[in-house]
Every structure is written in structure tokens, then in C-alpha cells.
Amino acid sequence: MESERVLIFDTTLRDGEQCPGASLNLKEKLEIARQLALLKVDVIEAGFPAASPGDFDSVRGIAQEVKGVTVAGLARALEKDIEANARALEKAESPRIHVFLSTSKTHREHMVQKAKEEIIHMAVKGVTCARKYCDDVEFSPMDASRTEPDFLVEVVRAVIDAGAKTVNIPDTVGYTIPGEFAGLIRHLKENVPGIERAILSVHCHNDLGLAVANSLAAVQAGARQVECTINGIGERAGNAAMEEIVMALRTRKDFFGLDTRVDPRHIMACSKLVSTLTGFFVQRNKAIVGKNAFAHESGIHQHGFLKRKDTFEIMNPKDVGLDDSDLVLGKHSGRNALSHKCRELGYDLTQEELDRVFQEFKILADEKKDLYEDDIITLIQKQRWTEDKLNIYKLVKVQCRFETGSLPEGTVVLLSRDGQEHTARGTGDGPVDSLYNAVDKITGLSCKLLDYQVMSKTRGKDAQGEVTVRVLHENREVLGKGAGVNTLEASCHAYVNAINKLLIKPKTGPVSGAEVPGP
């Protein structure tokens, strides 16, 4: 049987990045976009250019640097949004403008306050405007799954006539059920004249835990593009998880008879990168990419497993890039081996960056006997968190002492960009608290710690710990990261990293007054 292709539209950098606590800067977005290109997704939705200058820059940067993939930007059905998209996508090899507009009754009445005719008029105007700049235009009727099916038919027909090449049907609030959603897709296929001129796409949210199932049901009913995110991140309970969509289609090809272009061997690397950069950890029992997804415990399962793999395993862990023998480098490994490994992991380091990573690698290899892929990734990330040239402060020295019953004392030395060293001492309820108070004394900022997490990235008492902090200062929330064998020092690095972001990061959140959206 000849199989058809399902297009994978990744919105990790738009819908994913948009959710509370996940904001990424341009450098981080570029890194993820490069990994997505290696993964061979069909479309990368890189952001919403009109939302903020930061978002504009991200879309422009990705359009310029990442090739071999369509780069899309999101726009409301407004000329200024579409025009911003056109500018941001100028350098894209294959640009797409994604226009959206609310269509459901509740959204029409309570969000946009427009009648049905006005909605159709705006949608057509938006698509027509976008087509002036770009051949590849996608339209999304927001909250489609709660829109009256016959009105949806009218909207879809009108935007296809206006030149939309992809029509995306979002389940914006994660409300639909697979059988119901498949019915809606069939309804459109049967009732929209000219539907064959556009690719039907779906965009499902996971509020009831059904985003993947709804997407697959829609594909069975004829949809040929799925919008999804790595690890299923996104607004509220997130979007359909790409790794689950891809592996379900692949594992059950007998059932679906469909292919994707995705190379699943890059799934694990992508998942880890997104998890690290957003600070959104993947739970152990997450399908495909969770720590336990391919682990077997109980005796009977192990027993069956040993006799024959297929008794309990429907996928090969190697297919998603998991390898038991991921022991990669040791203390005798050279610069070339490291450089090769970094490229294999999808990281494109400058000479200078590689030098610094190699230096740290040698120190770590002395401390630890064996280095694993996760060690290398942590080293690369650590280098990026601490060595940014724009940083205002650099952590030079940490000192801490405490004893049960007395107040912990911490001292930090920071180097500011003007070359001055600053020393401060703080106390607190815990050692971390004392160090952070010392940092505050130097910076003069009074930050609120929203979240503090430490995760060991590898095994053993000498494992590297990765510290993630979320810091709030005057309504801005930033993520700070640090890593190292010494978790207190790494905690300090994470806090200083957050402070630097607060001091230098351009506002990438919604510009006040703007309405940043999401199908």
C-alpha cells in the first residue's frame, strides 16, 4: 500500500513558549529550532512577531538561520500583524503566514464582539492580505471545535477561496472527544466545496488528556497536518505531544497507513533540550520520552521481556534515540572526539565555546570516571548560561557555612561588567537563602523566588546537578539555570543567571495592551 504523508507542524516555540513559565530567549529558541530541523519536522512555528519586539526578533532569527524547513509566524487577522510577519519572515527559505480569528459563539460574543458576517469578512481580508506577501498562508478559526459546524463550513470555504493553502481546525480549549472531532473533520470534507485545494490541519489541546487521540482521529478522518509540541508543552495542559503522534503513526502503520518525515532518532535529544531550556521537566511515566517509558520492573514482565522483546515492548528504544550504552567519553578523550559528539547531539558550537566546554570537560572527567551524553549536554548548557557576553554579573566565588541550630551564612563574590569585584555576606533560613540574600545585597534587586528545583542529571554522588530557579521581579518572571557537581554553587549560578536575564533581557512577553493569542 502506498502511504500518504502527514505533515508535522511544530509549535513548541509559539504555543509551547507562550505558556506560563516557559519563556525562551532568542539564543535558546535558535537552539531548539536547529534541533527541530534535525528532527525533520515540516513546519516550525517560530513565534508571533506582532506580540513583542523579542518575538519579532526570534521569528526573524530563525527564518534567517534555519533552513530545510518551513518557518511560520502567527498573526491575528489584522494588517499590522500580517505585515510584521512578512518582515520577520523575509529571509526564510520557505515562509508561511498563519492567520487566526475566533469563530465560536462564545468567542464571537465575549472576545471579539463581532457577528458571523463580520468574522467571515475579517478572515477573508486577513488571508487575502497575507497572500500579498506569501504564497503559503494558513488560516485557523480559533475555538473551531466549539464553533457551529455549518458556520465553520462557511468560514473554511471562504478562506480557501481567498487563498489559504492550509486550514487548521483547533480544539483551542481541549474540549473535544476523538469520535466527535473526527466527525467534524468529515463534516468539513463532505460539505466544503473546494476543500481538496487545502491541507486540513488540526491543533489539539490536552485539557482532558485527549490531544494526541483527537489529532490521530482527525488524521484518520482526513487531516494531513498535525500541530504539536515537543513534550506536549503549551498553554494550560499543553498541546498534542509530537513524539507521541509520530511514534503512534509509526508503530501502528498497519492501522493508519501513513508516514511522517520526522527522523525519530532525534526525539530524545529534542525532548531533553526543550525540557532543560524551559525548565518544564518531563514526568517519569510520560509516554515515549519519560525515564520509565522503556523500563521494565516486575518479574513477570522482565521474564517475558527476556524471552522475547515483543511480549511487552512495542517500540525499540533505539528508534527514539535511547541507547543503553550511552557512555560516550572518558578522561582520555580528545578535543576532536568532544567536538564530534557535540555535533552529533545537535549543538553547533563556536571555536571559543568548544574551547570552554573542553576545558570544563577535562576537569569533570578528572572528577568523574565516566561521562555520559547527559554530562556533555549539561556542560554545553552550563557554558551557555554562564558565559554570555551580555551578562552584567559573573559569579566568582561562593562560600558558605552552617550548623544545625544556627543561622546559615553565605558569602558571594560577583564580578560586574565594569571589572569591579563585589563581596557580600548574607544569612537566611537555609544555605541557599543565605547566598541569595548576599547576591541581593550586591545587585540591589529584591527578587521573589517562585520556584527552586535541583535535578541530578546522571547517577552517582558525583553526578552533576541542574538547578532551575524561577525569579519574579516587578511583574517579570525569568528562569535561571545553573549546573555542576556542587549544588550550592550551581544554585548560586542559577540565581545570578536569572538576575542577568532580568537586567538585560528585552521584554519578550506580551507588549502591554497587545493581545497575544493562540489557537
Place this chain on the structure above:
Amino acid sequence: MESERVLIFDTTLRDGEQCPGASLNLKEKLEIARQLALLKVDVIEAGFPAASPGDFDSVRGIAQEVKGVTVAGLARALEKDIEANARALEKAESPRIHVFLSTSKTHREHMVQKAKEEIIHMAVKGVTCARKYCDDVEFSPMDASRTEPDFLVEVVRAVIDAGAKTVNIPDTVGYTIPGEFAGLIRHLKENVPGIERAILSVHCHNDLGLAVANSLAAVQAGARQVECTINGIGERAGNAAMEEIVMALRTRKDFFGLDTRVDPRHIMACSKLVSTLTGFFVQRNKAIVGKNAFAHESGIHQHGFLKRKDTFEIMNPKDVGLDDSDLVLGKHSGRNALSHKCRELGYDLTQEELDRVFQEFKILADEKKDLYEDDIITLIQKQRWTEDKLNIYKLVKVQCRFETGSLPEGTVVLLSRDGQEHTARGTGDGPVDSLYNAVDKITGLSCKLLDYQVMSKTRGKDAQGEVTVRVLHENREVLGKGAGVNTLEASCHAYVNAINKLLIKPKTGPVSGAEVPGP
């Protein structure tokens, strides 16, 4: 429309507990079982009595103490397993024996090495034997979704004739797709004579991210029991998440026309308890119980949200027990208020336990201005982790100092059960490492640290951190927990907690040679 009931069969304590790294002791299992009874699930699968003495004791303990709910035990189709179940369930108000046997071709050939006729014979014999002890018998043909449908019809018919009142159809390897699975359920309903005499149940695994969708599709096709776990924990990618099943049926009652007995206001408390005790953290974007599930970020969503809740919110967070105003107690709150709050949170404390929690509560309320539900839960848990009478070692004092560039030094003082104090000093790559090395010097055990995590449970620099360690010693893996404002001290508590478990915990894992199972 009159609505039918779907029974909720919770297997958090059996399939959930069985997955790598989640093992719970009797006390912890009882605590979860009590919460499940408050949640009003219909059946609690409490364990697999023949697997180990620890499992036997857990099933017996829960059967004895937890009322108002059916308590089930799992058994292979072997007399010794069924007899162990009967003994463990003796004191249950409403006992159920759950017998299972592999039926798929690959399992028949590579696991049990039995022909079809032998399988039917064993299944009938198992059910008949169980009925001698118990009216309420459930049968599961393991790997049913990959079993030849017509052979499955034969098996199901035979076990119903033998007296099984519930027949469970497991998707053991998480392979099926909603439409396909619904078809299998319909096939059974149409082809098994006497099917109306049994309740059809389903048990879905989440390897392709479809466990919830498959369960719901089966319910639409006529299944009236769903086997599921809190937070979806379980073997590999886990089981169907109970909170998603319950809330999907509830939110889309217009579609399903079905009810459950579950009181969803206890969902959050249950989710947090299971997450804390297993050390399986829930990811931020997890449906229903993730931190972001009810959070809104982007401007347009907030805008719509503010104008009218239903533009983006399909569930009310209060329905699952989430309350914005969960600020509960302050420094002036008394013992009664605390006791009341503990009961409300589902904890049944002894006077002695309450005394100790109150004492800690007063100290914490002095350090922090406001205490939240999570603070109270952490205090209760902390008390349980540190005050167990069986503990061999108790942490008395921690001292630590370090400075960038030199080796961290840690000193710990432990009190052993014989009343002796032991002091040791250690060094290490990081402060945690140095403290753990000091502990090892006292205990003489050489443990491998598999995992180390710190999570802040509330906000602010003075938030309590919860530390989870996984420690391996001679093939036994245990979880250690600690909590407190001082994360280094809490880290030490967690390690000592793990050591105590290693030294006293009876083996609850599979007895060597036994084949612990799972549909």
C-alpha cells in the same frame, strides 16, 4: 436522560506501585488507600499478595482498615496465588479476587508456553477456585488487545460461565488505538453469549499516549469499569490517569451520558500525596493536576478569560480541589485549627503525631508569615519520614562549610537506636556529597545515589524544599525523603531516611523466583 454509572477501579497501589522506582511501604499504602476511599473510587486494587510478604501485608492491612470501598488483590490463575488472596482479603468489607492469565499468541508462546485449550482450562479453573473464596471475582486475559478476537470471545465466555462477575480487557502493552479498541469491546458484546451477566472493564497502558482515549472509547462501546491510577503512574508510560477519565466523563456528560461515584474535589490532594510518596513528580503541563493545567498566560487568553470564564476554561479548578485562596493557617492558629485542617486534607494523625506536627508548625509559622496547604502537607510528611519508631538512625546535627576552589567538608551526628551518638566528617565534590560520605562512614554502607531532586513546595526564599533521593544498595533501590527550609539539612534527612529503609524495610519487591505480573 438517566445516566449509567462507570465504576472506577484504582490500581495505583498495584500497577502503579509496581513500576521501577515507585515502591511504597505499608504505612504509605494505607495513607493512599484512605485518600482513595475519600475520593470514592469503587475498587482499590491493593496489591498482589502472592508476590511477596510485603505485598501480602499491604493487601491485608488495607482490607482491614479501609472501608466503604471494594478491596481487590491480584492473582495468577494458580491455586496458591488465589489462596493467598483469600487470606489477605479475609477482613475486607467487600473483597474481590482478580485473576489474570496471558491469552495473546506471543504471550502464549513465549511466556506461558500453553496452547489455547490449556489457557481456557487454566482460566476456568482459576475463576472457579476464586469463587470458592469470594463472590466477587474478576478475570483479566493479559494482552487481550493483541489476542485473536475469536479466541478472546471463547475465553471471556468460559470465565463468565465459571462465575467471573467482571471481565477486564487489558491493553497490556499500550498498543491499541481508540477506534480499534472500541471495535474489540463491541465484538465481545455482540459475540459472547451471557456477556450481560458480567461487567466489562478495561485496563489501558499509555505507551502511545492513548490510555485515556482508549478507555473512554471502550466506555462508549459499553465497558462499565475503568482501571486507572492517580497521575497515570504504572509500568513504563503508566496507566490511564484516573483524574483525566473522571473529569472527561464529567465535563463531557453531554456526550457520554455517564456518571462516576468519584468526588473530584479530592483529586488534587490524592495527586499530591501519590506524587510525594512515590517521588514521581507530575509535570507542569499534565492535564487536570499539573501546575499549569488551570493557569493562563497569554494576553488574549487572559483577556477572554476575564470577560467570561468559559471562553477558555472548560472546567472549574475548584471542582478538582484547587483553590486560589488556599492560604490556610498563620502563626496564631491553634492546635484545633491544625487538627481540623489535617483531617480535611485526608490525614488521620494520632495524638502523638499531631503534637509533633503542631510543634514544627509553630516553628515554621515563626519563620514564614503565611502557611499554605502544601506547607501543612509537607510538615505531616516530614514528621512521618523522620519519626518512625523503627528507624535505626536519627539525624541530630549537620555542619557544613565550603568555598569555591576547595573541597567541601561536612560533619554529621547521628543517633543510633541504642542511644549512642556517632559523629563523622566527610569531604566530597559538593556539600551534599560530603555529608553523604560522612553518613556512610557511620553506617558502614556504601550506597549508590541513583537520583537526587529538590523541589520547593511553596513560594519564596523561605519556601520548604522537599528532597527526594533514590539509593541503591546491593540490588535494592529505596526512596528517601526529607523536607525543610534548609535544603542541605533536608538532603541529609532524605539520605538517612533511605538508609533506615534499607536497614529495616522488609523486601516488598518480587520474592526471588516469583513472577510478579500485571495486566
